[in-house]
Amino acid sequence: MREAVATPRHDVPVGVLEGQVTALSGLSVSLSGLADFTGVGDRVSILGLDGRETEAEIVAFRGETAIAMPYGSLEGVGSGCRATFSLFDPSERKRRAGGTLLVNDGWQGRVIDPMGRPMDGKGPLPPDGTPQRLHAPPPEAARRARLGPRIDLGVRVLNLFTTCRQGQRLGLFAGSGVGKSTLMGMLARYTACDVAVIALVGERGREVREFIEDDLGPEGLARSVVVVATSDSSPLMRREAAYTAMATAEYFRDQGKSVLMLMDSVTRFCQALREIGLSSGEPPATRGYPPSVFAELPRLLERAGPGAVGPDGKAGQITAMFSVLVEGDDHNEPVADAVRGILDGHVVMERRIAEAGRYPAVNVLRSLSRTVPGCNSAEENKLVQEARSDLASWDEMQDMVRLGAYRAGNDPKVDKAIRVAPAIEDVLKQSRNERATLPESFEALARALVPPPQAAS
Numbered sequence: 001m002r003e004a005v006a007t008p009r010h011d012v013p014v015g016v017l018e019g020q021v022t023a024l025s026g027l028s029v030s031l032s033g034l035a036d037f038t039g040v041g042d043r044v045s046i047l048g049l050d051g052r053e054t055e056a057e058i059v060a061f062r063g064e065t066a067i068a069m070p071y072g073s074l075e076g077v078g079s080g081c082r083a084t085f086s087l088f089d090p091s092e093r094k095r096r097a098g099g100t101l102l103v104n105d106g107w108q109g110r111v112i113d114p115m116g117r118p119m120d121g122k123g124p125l126p127p128d129g130t131p132q133r134l135h136a137p138p139p140e141a142a143r144r145a146r147l148g149p150r151i152d153l154g155v156r157v158l159n160l161f162t163t164c165r166q167g168q169r170l171g172l173f174a175g176s177g178v179g180k181s182t183l184m185g186m187l188a189r190y191t192a193c194d195v196a197v198i199a200l201v202g203e204r205g206r207e208v209r210e211f212i213e214d215d216l217g218p219e220g221l222a223r224s225v226v227v228v229a230t231s232d233s234s235p236l237m238r239r240e241a242a243y244t245a246m247a248t249a250e251y252f253r254d255q256g257k258s259v260l261m262l263m264d265s266v267t268r269f270c271q272a273l274r275e276i277g278l279s280s281g282e283p284p285a286t287r288g289y290p291p292s293v294f295a296e297l298p299r300l301l302e303r304a305g306p307g308a309v310g311p312d313g314k315a316g317q318i319t320a321m322f323s324v325l326v327e328g329d330d331h332n333e334p335v336a337d338a339v340r341g342i343l344d345g346h347v348v349m350e351r352r353i354a355e356a357g358r359y360p361a362v363n364v365l366r367s368l369s370r371t372v373p374g375c376n377s378a379e380e381n382k383l384v385q386e387a388r389s390d391l392a393s394w395d396e397m398q399d400m401v402r403l404g405a406y407r408a409g410n411d412p413k414v415d416k417a418i419r420v421a422p423a424i425e426d427v428l429k430q431s432r433n434e435r436a437t438l439p440e441s442f443e444a445l446a447r448a449l450v451p452p453p454q455a456a457s
């Protein structure tokens, strides 16, 4: 008994602070009476007139007024409604800053919401777990492992032309309807990794269902954790989906696992940050995005990558693919710009290629991985370079050739490209139900580069 009294419990609030809703506008609520003990990022609970409690997060202060945004809907909340904030002792408060999530191995195979609640009707998640910080910093640079060995992505065009190492982070730039979800589903099923963590941020509910049922399928889902915030959820929920997924990936990484993280899309994450920033009174700067978006974005992306080296000299890895929506080839779009600068490579998918029926619709010439050529053998690099050069010649000349304006024999380089390009294009094609390993990919490319015997003319 004495001991129980002598050891203070950190997880029990030392008091509850009460405030009041003074104003409501659009997406934000003004609260009085909380300013002295709360800070940005603190979560408060608002009691609606109907008795429903809504969680909200403080995003700004104006004088003595705290501005909060709700995680759910503000329906039933009016002026004068009560808002409460649980006070913890300083050390506990520091630990809780930004929120924590209890992650458990049993999350694999499940679809969850950004608060860590099940959304798949498969019953409750296993209780307990390891607390993971939602806003954890990336591992310290000095302790962070180097990139791991090559990772087999299971997709030929990526294995060959954006070859990756474990812990590498790539951007996937694509418009809508060019096959992004299909490609992500293939990666989730075929990449040689221990766990896949998939964040679906701001897609419509129908698209989410299609992705989980058709693109991922039962086999992909079995080794994945899927975190979903649909387009109709609040901006805080959409933002949180990215953090919950990242914290989950870090949980598995810290077990020394090779994690594949897929985020679709980082554009929608930035749009959620924009809504939050604007609601808290930040000025719009670049194309409506307030400056805080471009401070927050690298903080999220930097968390993917190699983990810290453990006492055994090993480290887990988060290999990541972040999708960016590009409409109408707008490459000055600020999110695309920012992402390209931060990551270690990019994959560009194009509508023109999809329309021609070549899936996955990756434009090889515009895609690159920064670990190539270092991660390949000399022989593999030679194959890739040769194929790139043939594709470039073909790309440049194909209109002329089709129009009959090119005469065979004018340029041996072009002649060769004309002969091998169709075979290379065939290697780039891959049906959604087919897996292609790294060695198979290079073997297929080597075969394609041997020009077929010239037809007798």
Ligand SMILES: Nc1ncnc2c1ncn2[C@@H]1O[C@H](COP(=O)(O)OP(=O)(O)O)[C@@H](O)[C@H]1O
Pocket: 174, 175, 176, 177, 178, 179, 180, 181, 182, 183, 359, 360, 430, 431, 432
């Ligand atoms: N690897 C593929 N093989 C054949 N068809 C594909 C492939 N990838 C995409 N498609 C076609 O493209 C359509 C749109 O793909 P989807 O992945 O839903 O695009 P996005 O997510 O970019 O909107 C699919 O319905 C399918 O018909």
Ligand SMILES: [Mg+2]
Pocket: 177, 180, 181, 182, 207
């Ligand atoms: Mg899609």
